[in-house]
Amino acid sequence: MAGGFLLAVSLVAGTILGAGQGQASIGFVAGFGVGLALALAVWLLDRRRTR
Template sequence: MANPPSRTPMAGGFLLAVSLLAGTIIGAGRGEASIGFVAGLGVGLVLLVAVWLIDRTRTR
């Protein structure tokens, strides 16, 4: 019997971490680090969910 090919899931945590850092740095440059952090969190979560949905559709 042939073994099915192993499939590793995609990870979106990197995108979340990068967007948090970028949002904080951009926000600090504008004098509003907290708002930049929250904006980065929002963008990161959207990207994270997008990666999760794409990965979920690939498995089917």
């Protein structure tokens, strides 16, 4: 499954939303955290499904 897509989209969205509030770096880090959690969830679900 495509967990990397969720990570990439979260990074871009977090940076854009953060830049809109004058905090692009914090938006990038927050987007990374959300994307990482989503990618991890996809990986865990896919791993459970294939076993």
